[in-house]
Amino acid sequence: MNLTRMKTLRSMVAGLAAASLAAFAIACSDDASEPEPGVTSAPQLSGSILIDGSSTVFPITEAVAEEFREEQRNVRVTVGIAGTGGGFQKFCNGEIAIQDASRPINATEREACAAKGIEYIELPVAYDALSVVVNPQNTWATCITIAELKKAWEPAAQGNVTNWNQVKSDYPNADLKLFGPGTDSGTFDYFTERVNGKAKDSRGDFTASEDDNVLVQGVAGDRNALGYFGLAYYLENASRLKALTIDSGNGTCVAPSAATVENGTYPLSRPLLIYVRKAEAQKPEVKAFVDFYIENAAALSADVGYVKFPDQVYGLVQQRWTAQKAGSMYLNASSTTPIGQLLAQP
Amino acid sequence: MSTQTLAYDTAGRNAYRRVWARLFHTVFLCATLFGIVALAVLLITVGLDGLGRVSWDFINGYPSRFAERAGIKSALFGTFWLMGMTAMIAVPIGVGAAIYLEEFAARNWLTKIIETNINNLAGVPSIIYGLLGLAIFVRVMGLDRSVLAGALTMALLILPIIIVAAREGLRSVPPSIREAALAVGATPWQTVRFQVLPPAMPMILTGVILALSRAIGETAPLIIIGALAFVAFVPDGPLSSFTVLPIQIYNWTSRPQPEFAQTAAAGIVVLLAVLLSMNAVAVILRNYFERKRKW
Numbered sequence: 001m002n003l004t005r006m007k008t009l010r011s012m013v014a015g016l017a018a019a020s021l022a023a024f025a026i027a028c029s030d031d032a033s034e035p036e037p038g039v040t041s042a043p044q045l046s047g048s049i050l051i052d053g054s055s056t057v058f059p060i061t062e063a064v065a066e067e068f069r070e071e072q073r074n075v076r077v078t079v080g081i082a083g084t085g086g087g088f089q090k091f092c093n094g095e096i097a098i099q100d101a102s103r104p105i106n107a108t109e110r111e112a113c114a115a116k117g118i119e120y121i122e123l124p125v126a127y128d129a130l131s132v133v134v135n136p137q138n139t140w141a142t143c144i145t146i147a148e149l150k151k152a153w154e155p156a157a158q159g160n161v162t163n164w165n166q167v168k169s170d171y172p173n174a175d176l177k178l179f180g181p182g183t184d185s186g187t188f189d190y191f192t193e194r195v196n197g198k199a200k201d202s203r204g205d206f207t208a209s210e211d212d213n214v215l216v217q218g219v220a221g222d223r224n225a226l227g228y229f230g231l232a233y234y235l236e237n238a239s240r241l242k243a244l245t246i247d248s249g250n251g252t253c254v255a256p257s258a259a260t261v262e263n264g265t266y267p268l269s270r271p272l273l274i275y276v277r278k279a280e281a282q283k284p285e286v287k288a289f290v291d292f293y294i295e296n297a298a299a300l301s302a303d304v305g306y307v308k309f310p311d312q313v314y315g316l317v318q319q320r321w322t323a324q325k326a327g328s329m330y331l332n333a334s335s336t337t338p339i340g341q342l343l344a345q346p
Numbered sequence: 347m348s349t350q351t352l353a354y355d356t357a358g359r360n361a362y363r364r365v366w367a368r369l370f371h372t373v374f375l376c377a378t379l380f381g382i383v384a385l386a387v388l389l390i391t392v393g394l395d396g397l398g399r400v401s402w403d404f405i406n407g408y409p410s411r412f413a414e415r416a417g418i419k420s421a422l423f424g425t426f427w428l429m430g431m432t433a434m435i436a437v438p439i440g441v442g443a444a445i446y447l448e449e450f451a452a453r454n455w456l457t458k459i460i461e462t463n464i465n466n467l468a469g470v471p472s473i474i475y476g477l478l479g480l481a482i483f484v485r486v487m488g489l490d491r492s493v494l495a496g497a498l499t500m501a502l503l504i505l506p507i508i509i510v511a512a513r514e515g516l517r518s519v520p521p522s523i524r525e526a527a528l529a530v531g532a533t534p535w536q537t538v539r540f541q542v543l544p545p546a547m548p549m550i551l552t553g554v555i556l557a558l559s560r561a562i563g564e565t566a567p568l569i570i571i572g573a574l575a576f577v578a579f580v581p582d583g584p585l586s587s588f589t590v591l592p593i594q595i596y597n598w599t600s601r602p603q604p605e606f607a608q609t610a611a612a613g614i615v616v617l618l619a620v621l622l623s624m625n626a627v628a629v630i631l632r633n634y635f636e637r638k639r640k641w
Contacts, residue, residue, distance in 0.1 A: 048587075050491075052572065059601070062576040063411035069578050078587045079576035080491070081597070082569065090572070095490075211600055213607075232602040304411050305602050 045072050047285040052080035053087025053100030056186050056230070057272045059304035060126055061100050064293045067300065071292070075285045084186055092118055097280035098290075101273045102128065102186035104330035119278035119326040123317050124339055125293065126301035126308055129261045129269035130191055131234035133241045137223045140164065140171050143245045143253035146267065149195045152176065152226060158203035164224065178206035179218045179227030185210060190270050191228055194336070216241065231256055231269075232305025261307040264338050271339045272306070278326055294318050309339060316343035392618070396611030404612055408578040409594065413605035416598070418613055423580040424493070424573075424588035425562065425620060431497035431584065432504065432561055437554055439501070440508030444550075447509070448516040449538050468506035475503045476567030484571050491572035494584040499567050504557035511553020515546035523641075547635040555628035562621055565592040591617045 051061055058081050065077040082090065084101045091099040092113040105113070105122070113120065132149065134141055141164075151157065152167050164171040181188045183200065193199040209215055212229040219225040220240040234243050234256065245253035248267035260266035274293070280286045294317055298308035309317075320343060329342045407417015443464075451457045479499030489495035519542045527537040568590060575597045577589040591613060598610035 050587075052574075055575075055600070058575060058597075059411060062409065065576055065578065066408075066410055069408075076579055076587075077576070078491075078574045080569075080572055080574040082572065212602065213600070230602065236602045236604060300411070 044074060045285040045288055046074040047283065048076040048078070049098065049280075049286055049289055050078055050096040051098040051100060052082045052090055052096045054084040054102040054186055054272070055081040056102040056128055057100035057125070057274065060272065060297065060301050060306060061098075061274070061293075063300040063304050064289075064296060067296060068289055068292050072285065072288060075289065077289065083184065088112070091120070091275060091277065092116055094118055094277070097277050097283075097286055099275040101275060103189060103270070104273065104335055105275065105328050110328065120275045121278055121281060121321060121324060121326055122273055122275055122328050123290070123294065123321055124271040124273050124309070124313070124343070125297045125317075126272050126306045127261050127269045127339075128187075128190075128272050128306055129231035129256055129266060130187060130228050131231045131256045132226070132228045132244045132246065132268070133219050133234055134227075134244060135219060135221075135223045135225050136240065136242045138225075138242060141226075141244055143247055145247040146195055146249060150197075152178065153180075153192070153202055153206075154196045155201055155203055158205050161203075174224045177222050177225045178203075179215045179225055180206050180208055181212065181215065181229060182208045182210040187212075187228075187230060191268070194268060194270075228268075230305075231261070231307070235305065258302070258307045262310060264340075269307070270335070271309075276321075278324065281324060290321060294321060313340050313343065316340070389618070392611050392614050395608055396613070396615040399608050399612035400615050405616065409576055409597075413598075413601075413603055413609045416606075416609050418591070418594060418616055420577040420580060421589050421591045421594035421613070422616060422620070424577065425590045425617075427493045427581045427584075427586075427588060428496050428500065428590055429558060429562055429624070431493060432500040433554070433558060435497055436501035436504050436508055436557070440505050440554075440557075441512045441550060443505075444509045444512030444516060445538060445543075448513050449534070449542065464506050464509050468510060472503055472564050473566040473570060475499055476570030478502065479567060479571045489585070491574065491587055492585040493581050493588045495571055496568055496573055496588065496590075497584075499571055500561045500564065503564065503567060504561050507557040507560065508550075508553050511556065512546070512550045515549030515553070516542060518549060519545050544635065545639050545641075548632040551628050551632050551635070555625055558624060559621060562617070562624070563592055565590075565596055568593060591620070 051065075058079060061079050065079055068075070068077060079100070080087070080096075084103055087096070087099045087101065088105060088109040089112070090096045092109060092115075094116055099120075105120075132144060144167075148167050152161055161167065162176055164174045164176050167176065180191070180202075183202075188202070189199045192202045196202060207215075207218055209218075212233045215227050215229050216233055216237045219227040220237065234241055243256050245255045246267050247253045252265075254260050254266045256266055256268070261269045274290075276286070276290055281290065294314060297317075298311070298314060301308050308314075329345060333342055333345070404417050405422065406419050407415065408420055409418075410416040447457065447461065476499065479495060479502070483489050483495040483498045484491065487495075489498075523541050523545075524537050527541045528534070532540070573593055574587055574589050575593055577587060579586075581588045595610050595613040595617065598606045598613060
């Protein structure tokens with residue numbers, strides 16, 4: 001009895017194993033036998049390119065990798081989302097070839113890279129902009145200054161600034177409901193640095209979410225809301241939200257749009273970067289990928305909701321890449337310096 | 347007079363007791379329905395959003411920046427690979443540990459410490475296993491961000507659940523069965539192999555499936571060890587890079603373009619289908635073993 005039972009079981013297990021093996025085999029052979037459309041005259045390269053880092057830069061790199069795959073089917077590009085900090089740890093440990101970064105490399109990371117002898121080429125790829133938004137039923141706020149934003153968001157405001165009329169005296173007496181990204185987000189880092197003067201310096205008593213779509217829902221559903229998040233999330237939900245124009249202190253109010261970000265007049269925007277390990281940059285597949293990245297960054301970043309640089313900036317980026325210029329442009333410059341100037345530095 | 351009062355009291359008390367009985371009946375019914383209604387709402391909303399988007403192209407396509415072109419093939423196969431390897435690692439080790447602890451280990455302080463620790467491990471947050479996996483499997487053992495590193499990490503995560511469930515299963519086999527087998531001359535191993543393990547299998551399988559169902563939805567430990575969000579190929583071996591369904595879904599839900607919400611819902615439909623078919627296989631195996639039991 002036992003013996004027959006075990007035999008039946010064995011055949012069942014064997015059957016299952018065979019079935020799953022067959023499934024894998026089909027999957028693999030399917031991939032191998034796939035015709036190769038879009039084969040160009042370019043030589044077919046192979047190998048793999050490991051990319052990790054910021055989830056903000058991810059959509060651009062993903063789009064580039066998707067298109068690159070059409071040209072070079074045998075190069076395996078993988079992109080992770082460990083975050084800018086998590087990515088730099090891997091990058092300076094020599095584990096990945098390219099790092100996606102939503103902020104420049106910091107001093108600690110520079111030291112870590114130097115300790116491992118890892119040289120890198122820093123290449124800006126597109127702008128990310130923040131939008132400051134209110135509910136469409138908000139009739140009082142249209143233009144807001146950086147100083148007023150600071151009043152609402154600085155650490156000292158915690159528990160004290162709870163009413164719109166505390167932000168500016170002509171605003172009505174209405175509760176101030178704040179919405180912003182969580183503290184792990186690069187958007188949070190950038191906003192706090194630009195508005196409050198120091199990254200991560202912020203009041204803590206606001207509705208926070210790592211998912212910008214949640215913030216969109218929050219602001220769209222609350223008449224007294226004030227929030228900030230990536231520009232793409234505003235542009236996709238423009239019918240449910242009202243974006244405030246921003247006055248950086250010179251008296252002109254600038255509305256967030258692709259045009260104002262690209263020409264550098266909108267104050268709340270930052271360049272997104274990739275870092276290429278110099279030793280890896282010699283490999284033909286990495287070289288081809290980065291060439292492809294710079295060439296297509298303008299079109300692809302717009303596809304995924306970011307803002308492209310002006311054309312001459314991409315020219316400078318290409319020069320920097322061709323010259324294989326190692327090190328960071330931000331060593332002696334503030335992160336708010338216009339990108340064109342930074343790249344033009346000797 | 348006194349009998350009348352007594353009759354009145356009894357009637358009152360009975361009515362009162364019946365009200366309480368009905369009240370608790372309702373409370374417990376609501377408790378049962380709560381979970382089921384929540385599940386039904388989830389299934390219906392996800393189904394409405396995502397079912398229309400599930401197609402062969404979706405299942406056989408690779409990720410894309412355009413929601414309508416995005417597919418789930420690499421994540422689906424990544425999940426198959428990861429679950430298959432996790433099960434291959436965790437089930438033999440987990441069941442082996444349970445057999446040792448339940449059938450062979452001496453009852454002493456050392457066994458007690460091991461038992462307590464296994465129970466505690468079941469409550470450790472999954473991200474801690476991710477950090478452990480990163481330090482040991484990815485860095486020290488040099489497995490990089492491979493399916494194997496992911497499967498080893500996931501196996502660690504679900505081992506306590508499997509061990510606890512398998513021990514419960516072994517304990518449910520009456521001691522008289524073991525004694526009878528030993529009495530007719532079977533060795534302890536033969537006893538376990540032919541008399542204890544088969545009837546314990548249904549409970550062990552239930553534990554295994556619960557454990558794998560937990561692992562299939564885990565994202566945090568895999569993101570830590572470096573599972574990827576964009577992979578445009580199917581894993582071709584244990585050392586290949588990979589992504590899994592929950593990471594792909596998470597990635598789609600955080601996109602600004604509203605069309606990606608639908609793509610994410612379709613991803614959830616696929617994940618649910620995989621989960622339910624896994625459960626179905628377990629139910630079939632469990633019924634098979636239950637039918638085979640002779641007592």
